[in-house]
Amino acid sequence: MxxxxxxxxxxxxxxxxxxxxxxxxxxxxxxxxxxxxxxxxxxxxxxxxxxxxxxxxxxxxxxxxxxxxxxxxxxxxxxxxxxxxxxxLKTVIVNLVLFIAYMAFLPWLGFMTSTFLYLSAAQILMAPKRLTAIVIALLVAAVFSAGPYYLFSEVFSIYLPRARW
Structure with a gap:
């Protein structure tokens, strides 16, 4: 052997x-x-x-x-x-934990809030730790959380989960 x-x-x-x-x-x-x-x-x-x-x-x-x-x-x-x-594999594992938390909190926080928090955390985790990178990550998270929400609700008439609070 x-x-x-x-x-x-x-x-x-x-x-x-x-x-x-x-x-x-x-x-x-x-x-x-x-x-x-x-x-x-x-x-x-x-x-x-x-x-x-x-x-x-x-x-x-x-x-x-x-x-x-x-x-x-x-x-x-x-x-x-x-x-x-x-x-x-630290980055992969942390990202997986973030995604599981995102899916768990989606029904309570709603699509926009939970998507914004997940995308912000994941991008800040992987981006360089500079102010411009963090600002860009927050802008991208805002666009990709609000954009699909309004696209689905206004164009397709499909309502994504809303916050329960």
Whole structure:
């Protein structure tokens, strides 16, 4: 058996972890899709098709997980290697956390406020820390939060979530 570097030994671990996370999230979304309202006139509810898709994703990820486990065996890596890799992905992880917070607060803060806060935070995180860059980031966030809101409401007559406060 050939010897792997620390980085190479981390890949199978991350692959198995991603299969497990995607399968878990697909099962959760399948449960959420099952709670969609049903119609009296349709034989299948509104959540039937999304449920089939999410359950298929969960089954495929489970099969991939088991297949990879039998092919490679249990992955061996150290916590130090994992933490080093996570530190390298700091910006990606923070952006993911910001996006999850954006989706969580969207129903309460409304589209314009939550989109403005998300875009501002994400751009300021990634932009150079200069006053002009921050001002431009805030202007871009304002345009891309108010612009689509008014476009959808005035042109398409589609109303995006409004603030509940």
């Amino acid at each position: 050939e010897r792997r570097t620390r980085e190479e030994s981390l890949l199978p671990t991350l692959q198995l972890l991603s299969y497990a996370i995607i399968a878990s999230l697909a099962l959760l979304m399948s449960l959420k899709a099952g709670s969609l309202p049903a119609s009296r006139w349709e034989p299948m509810s509104a959540g039937a098709f999304p449920r089939i898709i999410f359950l298929s994703i969960a089954v495929l990820c489970t099969i991939a997980f088991v297949t990879e486990l039998f092919k490679q065996g249990l992955p061996r890596t150290t916590w130090a290697t994992c933490l080093q890799s996570i530190v390298k």
